[in-house]
Amino acid sequence: MxxxxxxxxxxxxxxxxxxxxxxxxxxxxxxxxxxxxxxxxxxxxxxxxxxxxNDLSGKLTVQIVEANPDIRDAQAQAVERVLRGQADVTALRRVGEAEMAALLEPWLGEAGLLGEDLPVPALIDVSLRDGDDKRVEAVEQAVRKVAPTARIDRHARWLExxxxxxxxxxxxxxxxxxxxxxxxxxxxxxxxxxxxxxxxxxxxxxxxxxxxxxxxxxxxxxxxxxxxxxxxxxxxxxxxxxxxxxxxxxxxxxxxxxxxxxxxxxxxxxxxxxxxxxxxxxxxxxxxxxxxxxxxxx
Incomplete structure (x- = not known):
């Protein structure tokens, strides 16, 4: 054998x-x-x-909820200045009105309801080095100092x-x-x-x-x-x-x-x-x- x-x-x-x-x-x-x-x-x-x-761990969206467009714009600019001074922020971008209109068009149609007719929050997309809770909390505190009513959404929470x-x-x-x-x-x-x-x-x-x-x-x-x-x-x-x-x-x-x-x-x-x-x-x-x-x- x-x-x-x-x-x-x-x-x-x-x-x-x-x-x-x-x-x-x-x-x-x-x-x-x-x-x-x-x-x-x-x-x-x-x-x-x-x-x-990995893609969403460090992604945030800051919403400036304010009916008065002048106050809303001023707070948005202040938030942008504060975020640019944060070491953990790698990139930020404010969503323009034209882009907002395009996003809302499937629901609101082409009637042009943005601006004074329909106050829409100012949106600022923020990218951090990572999604560490301490970094996110530091960004939240810095934002609320200049915009107390701002809402900060973590993209990762949407997909939990x-x-x-x-x-x-x-x-x-x-x-x-x-x-x-x-x-x-x-x-x-x-x-x-x-x-x-x-x-x-x-x-x-x-x-x-x-x-x-x-x-x-x-x-x-x-x-x-x-x-x-x-x-x-x-x-x-x-x-x-x-x-x-x-x-x-x-x-x-x-x-x-x-x-x-x-x-x-x-x-x-x-x-x-x-x-x-x-x-x-x-x-x-x-x-x-x-x-x-x-x-x-x-």
Whole structure:
């Protein structure tokens, strides 16, 4: 008997390895397909959460709420001067009236209701070095010294429910990967037991010829490992094709939020390693199952 991954002719005569005939490789292929999709979903959502968090963590909007346009403009100018003197402020921009009109046009129409007819708060977009609470509080205090009625909105707060939802979906994806791994191990156990029953007479002959349980176990675990690797690669190829197709569809939508759902090089490497991890899991499950079963036969 040989102990490499490539079995000898004698080993194949003892234990045929028809990887296209049995159901186990195809069941594992389905499991790997679902596992790869779940893993890609979890990793992509994690990347989206990090991207959104980094983009919005230091973003603020200052609203000068004042009906009198002269007072509103004076307070807005004072806020701009104060913010330019803050070391943590990296950029600021006042939203112009034309831009405000364009933003409100879908709701108010083209009647030109800005200005005296409809007082609209002055908006100032502010970018900080980061979203540290102390930096944000310092900016808030500086703004309220010159504009006590100003409102300061942190962009990150707007998307906190979405970030929480993304976190829940990540945990769900991780749970699905774990369930698929457990299901794969169960399939391997059942397949190993079925193979032992099928080749029981061969096992008895090998025992009479002096073969040890370890040698017989090696035959079965190698066959199951190759079957699992074959099924895993088939499932991964199918899943990767779906991932690429969905990625193209998401990019075509042009949505910044959906576009943040992407896979890095490390994420892709982890997904590509799934079939090999599945083969290792199958090998371990087969080894434990076969050794326990052989001990009961004696």
């Amino acid at each position: 040989s102990f490499g991954l490539i079995s000898s002719r004698a080993d194949r005569r003892l234990l045929p390895e028809g990887r296209l005939a049995g159901p186990m490789p195809w069941v594992i292929a389905i499991m790997m397909f679902l596992t790869a999709l779940a893993a890609a979903t979890g990793l992509g959502l994690g990347a989206a959460a990090r991207t959104i968090g 429910p979405i970030i929480a939802l993304i976190g829940s979906l990540q945990w769900l994806a991780a749970a699905l990967v774990g369930l698929m791994a457990a299901a794969t191990a169960s399939i391997v156990v059942l397949s190993a037991r079925a193979a032992l029953n099928t080749h029981r007479e061969t096992i008895d002959v090998l025992h009479l010829m002096g073969a040890t349980d370890l040698q017989i176990t090696h035959l079965f675990q190698r066959r199951i490992a190759l079957d699992a690797l074959f099924g895993g690669l088939v499932g991964l190829i199918a899943a990767y094709a779906v991932i690429l197709l969905l990625g193209d569809r998401v990019q075509a939508m042009g949505s910044d939020m959906l576009g943040a759902v992407s896979l890095s090089g490390i994420d892709r490497a982890l997904i590509l390693a799934l079939p090999f991890a599945g083969a290792l899991l199958a090998t371990f499950a087969a080894r434990v199952t076969v050794i326990k079963s052989l001990r009961k036969m004696l």
